Amino acid sequence: MVTFEPMLRTTTVALACGLVVSTGAVAHANPAGVVATAAYPGIGEEIHVEADYEYDIDRSVITREQVGDPAADPLAPLPRHREFEFHGYRHLLTPKIELGVYHNVWISFAVPIVLAQSRELDLASGVDRANSTTFADGILTGNGFDAHDPTTPPAGNLVFRGVNRSGIPELRGGFGLAPMNQATDATKPTWKLGVEGRFAIGRVMRFDAAAPGRQTGVSTGVDELRVWTSVDRRFRHFEGWFEAFWQVPVYTRKTSLFQDPGFGAKNIEISQTAGASFGLETYLLHDEKTGNQVSLDLGTRLVGHFEGRGYSEMWEVFALAGDRRNPTGPLVLDGDPVTPGPQALSHPGITNIENYLETTARVALRAKLGTHVSFAAVGEMIWKTNHVITFADAGVDLPTCPTGAPRCETNNNDLIDAGTPEVNPLHVSKIDLVGHRYLSEQNRSYVLGASAQFLF
Numbered sequence: 001m002v003t004f005e006p007m008l009r010t011t012t013v014a015l016a017c018g019l020v021v022s023t024g025a026v027a028h029a030n031p032a033g034v035v036a037t038a039a040y041p042g043i044g045e046e047i048h049v050e051a052d053y054e055y056d057i058d059r060s061v062i063t064r065e066q067v068g069d070p071a072a073d074p075l076a077p078l079p080r081h082r083e084f085e086f087h088g089y090r091h092l093l094t095p096k097i098e099l100g101v102y103h104n105v106w107i108s109f110a111v112p113i114v115l116a117q118s119r120e121l122d123l124a125s126g127v128d129r130a131n132s133t134t135f136a137d138g139i140l141t142g143n144g145f146d147a148h149d150p151t152t153p154p155a156g157n158l159v160f161r162g163v164n165r166s167g168i169p170e171l172r173g174g175f176g177l178a179p180m181n182q183a184t185d186a187t188k189p190t191w192k193l194g195v196e197g198r199f200a201i202g203r204v205m206r207f208d209a210a211a212p213g214r215q216t217g218v219s220t221g222v223d224e225l226r227v228w229t230s231v232d233r234r235f236r237h238f239e240g241w242f243e244a245f246w247q248v249p250v251y252t253r254k255t256s257l258f259q260d261p262g263f264g265a266k267n268i269e270i271s272q273t274a275g276a277s278f279g280l281e282t283y284l285l286h287d288e289k290t291g292n293q294v295s296l297d298l299g300t301r302l303v304g305h306f307e308g309r310g311y312s313e314m315w316e317v318f319a320l321a322g323d324r325r326n327p328t329g330p331l332v333l334d335g336d337p338v339t340p341g342p343q344a345l346s347h348p349g350i351t352n353i354e355n356y357l358e359t360t361a362r363v364a365l366r367a368k369l370g371t372h373v374s375f376a377a378v379g380e381m382i383w384k385t386n387h388v389i390t391f392a393d394a395g396v397d398l399p400t401c402p403t404g405a406p407r408c409e410t411n412n413n414d415l416i417d418a419g420t421p422e423v424n425p426l427h428v429s430k431i432d433l434v435g436h437r438y439l440s441e442q443n444r445s446y447v448l449g450a451s452a453q454f455l456f
Helices: 315-321
Strands: 047-065 080-102 105-110 113-123 158-161 165-167 170-180 190-200 222-234 238-252 273-286 293-305 308-310 351-353 356-369 373-385 438-455
Touching (some): 158 315, 170 222, 373 438
Antiparallel strands (some): 047 080, 080 105, 105 170, 113 165, 170 190, 222 238, 238 273
């Protein structure tokens, strides 16, 4: 469980069960302390096989900036109008394997599988279709749109139901090493370093209003690189751990929606993320003879989502309103701003999303039976800062000619001149202009999950 200025609250409660087989000299309860290693007879395990399941439930409130109210204080922040309540669901299964190839060195492979994913929008409390600015601007028309039955308008508060999606978004392959391993040297912590490639292979997530059921992909079409590190230290009655990561896009496939249209477009890549988490795991029960153990893990996580393009709660609605097959669509793009007349280009639905911070409080209860089996129940509460989800710039002001620059403008001004290469084809004033932008607020999410891990 996928991105504003006031506080946006997201509450995530995760419930997971883990099955762990372990024979190392130092029995760690936390995954950060377990190392797949080879050529150490009797110490550690060479093969780790794991399967994780998650059921994600997402909630948020979609608001929109509203200008033109004569009663509004001109010195106050822009007033915002509640529009919709977002509901999203996802079932995710992720098999994973780690293979020890040398002393504290391993390779890993994982295949996340989206079993089912859906989303819908309801009218927010106190809002109806008559006073919704989204309906007033023609972004949604009539009673709305139901991708499950496009010929029948949705009833009640439901205004949009998206496509039921499933598939494999990416393949993951990684390499890791542990410069320090407490299992081999009890005086040192377990320190792990790793890099993982996430290769988009599945059908790209896109929307087709004419035949919604044909576009059920879940992939972004963007290959990403993830670099991470973790430190774990076990003591007699507790275990402390720390993890950090940075994830960045490295290659965009031709089928992806994250394409560069040229001209004045900028910030066209998928958002980068970086984060850190840490916690303390206390052993409530530990029997050295049998290996039975019960522990309580309390932790927190901070994740920064940096400005970039992404799939927001409204992306399917924007794609519907920007379908070039509907010439009156309010979000249809002009693919070539320097050619006279509109060169119709469908809006991809993805938009520029403002920076936001995700803060998590986490608790996990782990129970280990003997030296080979353990279980865990995990709970998380997540808060996110409010963030704008339609944030594309109007373009780029080019230097005045002649400057020797490969691109320049003849007008000596600080403006984005219409009909010139300065214009960003992805900018739509109706949703990207200040005073008309959409925001995501009051996010809350719930996750129920189960995982099993076998170490040989």
